[in-house]
Amino acid sequence: MGLIILIDNSGSDPIGELMRYLDNFREVIHETSAVIAITHTDTHPEPNVENYHHYLHECGIELPVFAVDARCADSVVMLIQALLAMLEFG
Structure with missing residues (x-):
């Protein structure tokens, strides 16, 4: 139905990781x-959500970006709801 891309901000190059996911998918x-x-x-506040939005904007991509705790059920539900909204209204 759609894609939820999880990026680990504690990695050595999280924006580069996002770029690879965007290219591959x-x-x-x-x-x-x-x-x-x-x-x-x-634990790793940089890059922040605004940095990701800026990168996506520079690439001509408009997707929602959320800071989440993937261990938290509420965060996961919110991501699914956001994706469903994108599918419904996109």
């Missing part, structure tokens, strides 16, 4: 939609 994203979830922002 370009067709799926184009045919459906996607949301981006950034994890570990509590």
Whole structure:
């Protein structure tokens, strides 16, 4: 139905990781939609959500970006709801 991209902000190059996911799943994203979830922002606050939005804007991509705790059921439900909204209204 769509794609939830999880990015570990504690990695050595999280924005580079996002770029690889966007390249590898370009067709799926184009045919459906996607949301981006950034994890570990509590321990690694940089890059922040605004940095991700800026990068996506520079690439001409408009997708929602959320800072989440993937271990938290509420965060996961919110991501699914956001993706469903993108699919419904996109």
